[in-house]
Amino acid sequence: MSQTKSIRVQRYLPEQEPEPFWQNYEVPFDESTSILDALNYIKDELDNTLSYRWSCRMAICGSCGVMVNGIPKLGCKTFLREYGTRVDISALAHFPVERDLVVDMDIFMEHLEAVKPYIIDKSKGRPTGESDTYRQTPAQMARYHQFSNCINCGLCYAACPQFGLNNQFLGPAAITLAQRYNLDNRDKGKRERMAALSEHDGVWSCTFVGFCSTVCPKHVDPAAAVNQGKIEAAKYTLINLLNG
Amino acid sequence: MMKHHIAKDEPLWWALFSAGGICFAMLVPAAILVFGLLMPMGIIPASAFDYESLRGLGLGWPGLIFAGGVIALPAFHALHRIRHSCADLMLGKESVNKVWAYGLASLMSLMAVGVVLVNLF
Amino acid sequence: MQKPASYRPSMSRRWWLQHQHFVLYMLREATVVPLVFFAGCMIAGLWALNSGAEAWVSWQAFMANPLVILINLLTLAASLFHAATFFPLMPRVMPIRIGAKTLPVNAIVGGMWAVVAIIAIALVAYFIWRA
Ligand code: SF4
Ligand code: FES
Numbered sequence: 001m002s003q004t005k006s007i008r009v010q011r012y013l014p015e016q017e018p019e020p021f022w023q024n025y026e027v028p029f030d031e032s033t034s035i036l037d038a039l040n041y042i043k044d045e046l047d048n049t050l051s052y053r054w055s056c057r058m059a060i061c062g063s064c065g066v067m068v069n070g071i072p073k074l075g076c077k078t079f080l081r082e083y084g085t086r087v088d089i090s091a092l093a094h095f096p097v098e099r100d101l102v103v104d105m106d107i108f109m110e111h112l113e114a115v116k117p118y119i120i121d122k123s124k125g126r127p128t129g130e131s132d133t134y135r136q137t138p139a140q141m142a143r144y145h146q147f148s149n150c151i152n153c154g155l156c157y158a159a160c161p162q163f164g165l166n167n168q169f170l171g172p173a174a175i176t177l178a179q180r181y182n183l184d185n186r187d188k189g190k191r192e193r194m195a196a197l198s199e200h201d202g203v204w205s206c207t208f209v210g211f212c213s214t215v216c217p218k219h220v221d222p223a224a225a226v227n228q229g230k231i232e233a234a235k236y237t238l239i240n241l242l243n244g
Numbered sequence: 245m246m247k248h249h250i251a252k253d254e255p256l257w258w259a260l261f262s263a264g265g266i267c268f269a270m271l272v273p274a275a276i277l278v279f280g281l282l283m284p285m286g287i288i289p290a291s292a293f294d295y296e297s298l299r300g301l302g303l304g305w306p307g308l309i310f311a312g313g314v315i316a317l318p319a320f321h322a323l324h325r326i327r328h329s330c331a332d333l334m335l336g337k338e339s340v341n342k343v344w345a346y347g348l349a350s351l352m353s354l355m356a357v358g359v360v361l362v363n364l365f
Numbered sequence: 366m367q368k369p370a371s372y373r374p375s376m377s378r379r380w381w382l383q384h385q386h387f388v389l390y391m392l393r394e395a396t397v398v399p400l401v402f403f404a405g406c407m408i409a410g411l412w413a414l415n416s417g418a419e420a421w422v423s424w425q426a427f428m429a430n431p432l433v434i435l436i437n438l439l440t441l442a443a444s445l446f447h448a449a450t451f452f453p454l455m456p457r458v459m460p461i462r463i464g465a466k467t468l469p470v471n472a473i474v475g476g477m478w479a480v481v482a483i484i485a486i487a488l489v490a491y492f493i494w495r496a
Contacts, residue, residue, distance in 0.1 A: 012372060020372065070383060096371035104371055142465040161332065161387065164376045195248035204254040207328045207394075208454065211386045224457035231458070234255035241252060268400060269448035270477070273441060274485040276403060278492055279410065280437030284429035288489070292496035293425065295418040302414040311411065315404045322397035322404070329394045334378050352404060359411050 004028045005080055007038055009050065010090035012097050020097065022088075023047075029080040035089065036064050036075035039101075052101035059217055062153035065092050066101050072155035072215045094157055094164040108154050111170045114196045115178035120189025134186045147180035147225050149218040156212035156222050162205050169205040170196065172212040172222030179225040182232065194236040203229040257324055257346065264321025267313045275314045303363035311360045316353035323349040393450045396443035403440045406433070452477045 004026050012020040025046055027038045036054050043050050054064040057076045064075035067090045069083070080087065095103035127133050156172035157163045163171045178197055182190045197203050206226045213223040282288045301307060327345035330336050381387040406428065413424035427433060452474045461468040 014372070093374070094376075096373040098371045137465075139462075139465040142462070142467075161376070161380055164380065165331065165334070195250060198250045199248055200251040200254065202251075204251050204258070207332070209387070209390050210454075211384075211390075214386060221457060224454075227454070227458040230258055234258060237250055237252060237255045240250060265447070265451055268397075268444055269451050270481050270484060272400065272403070272444045273448070273481055274488040275407070276437055276441045276444060277485055278488050279407070279428065280403065280440065281434065282489065282492070284425070284434055284437075288492050289496040290425075292492045295414075295421045297495075298421075299414050302411060307411065307414075310407075315407050315411075318400055319404050322400045325394050325397045326401075329391075332381065332391075332394070352408060356404075356408050356411060359415050363415065 002028075003030065005038075005083075005087060006085075007042075007087045007089060009039075009042070009100070010088070011050070011100050012091070013049070013099065020090075027080075031079075031081055033080045034076050035066065035068060035073065035078045035080065035087075038080060038087075039075060039089070050101075051099045060151060062151035065153045065155050065158065066090065067093055067158065072158035074153060074155065074217045077217050092154060092158040094160070094167065095154070103154075105154060107167050108152075108157055108171070108173070111174040112152065112177060114170065115174050115181075115193050116189060117174075117177040117181060119181060119184065119187045120192060121186060123188055136185060140185045143185075144180045144183035147176050147183070147220055150176060150180075150220050150222075151218055153217065155215045155217060156220075159211040159215040161209055161211075162207060166201065166205060168201040170202050172206075172226055173220075175203060175206075175229050176220060176222040176225035179229050179232075190232075191236075194232060197229050198233040198237050198240075203227075203233045206230070257320070260317065260320035260349075261324035262321075264317035264319070264324075267317045268321050271313045272318055275310070303360055305364070307360045308357070308364065311356035315356035316349075319349045319352040319356075320346070389450075393447065396447045399436060399440035399443045402436055406437075448478075448481060 007025050007027050008022045009025060010020050011017075011023050025038075025042045027033075027041050027046075029038065034057075036057065039050065039052050039054075043052075052064070052066070052075070054075060055061040056063075059074050059077040062074075065072060066075050067073070067088075068078055069086060069088050070090075070093075072092060089101065091097045091101045092103045095105060095107070098104050150173055152173060154173065160169075160172055163169050175197060178193045181187045182193060203226055206223075208223060208227060210223045212226075213221045216222060278288070283290075283293055302310070323345040327341050330341045330345075331338055335341075381391045409427070410424050413420040428437075453470060455477065456468065456470045456473040461473070
């Protein structure tokens, strides 16, 4: 590790300074040094006041999202070797910042909750007991499988200008999750989800900017799911109007 | 239990926007090519656009398809995008923008489809 | 629980200049500006047909104005750019599935471009035949 890179981290320490400020760190790196490794190095060796989130180090827990040069990235899946001389790390955009790189994700959780992201099945035929399970063919699974890869990292929210302009917008991941369960043949809860999706702040706030799908580390394609949701919301609204 | 306010009008605007988007991509290029470029540049001879024979075409059934597919639906497509761009650029109030945007699209549609219908019937 | 103090950066009106993806997005949205102009031209054309031969000739003269031709050249570019951004979205939003397989995106996009070309060729051919 002979090479070093200078990294700028946006700090926010409300008890010291009312405004966020940039701080420089010199970090050694090689081919395998991730942004998260760099932050860990800073914390362990240079400045233990730095706050940030992480857990799995393998792009599955979804907690290490940060902006790198203004683009939402998973710290553990992004490598210093990909960058030139400028490496600016700041907190995920469009969320309130609590401290350094730690954001308040409550609004994201609320939006996820609003779409009931779990299998709803109150039918008589639902599996009961231990030996009884749902049956699903590969073709039935293929319908929603891509959308089920979401790790709730929130990168798509940081990428979405519509969420930035109006944080009441349900947003890419929540609508994708709704679509994921709506497309699941085991689920019978579509009607319960469609009311939230059919609001102005549901699918209709999306203008297909599409950056959510570009930044998604799991290739979920939330933009596609949201626009599939528009077709469903249109049907749901029409049926509602016809039923009075 | 949260009360949901379903946006009753959005499916209509979105359907018109989508249909207009298909027309903008598939029909409008052909129309621009002929009436915006090849006719005015004289590449297709003027005799192809002689008034007497074109009147029956333009104000007949083919004209109705033209008015719908090249003017009315693309107008809704365009004004829907303009409405959202205003929100993107934080211009005006959403409730007001909707009125003038879809109002203008309706007016353009009425002017295009109306003049053909008056001649058809 | 009391929430800790937090700060939320506000978005500037120029947010879309901050990344190339957003600039292209705004460019896509802007394709409708020349479209409105072209639709206006076409409305005028229909009204000219309705008014009589004289009005038709002066509408043709208006369309032949170099500035109008230039704008319509821009409109053609705008419509093709719109198509290029729009076609790849279709198979993502409305995937065509045969069993567990999805029809390849390239096939659908290619098919849609073929439709654009066929309509354009047919319309041009029709008017050449009329001449
Ligand atoms: S859709 Fe992708 S970017 Fe959005 S939360 Fe899920 S994994 Fe993250
Ligand atoms: S640390 Fe778990 S996703 Fe990066």
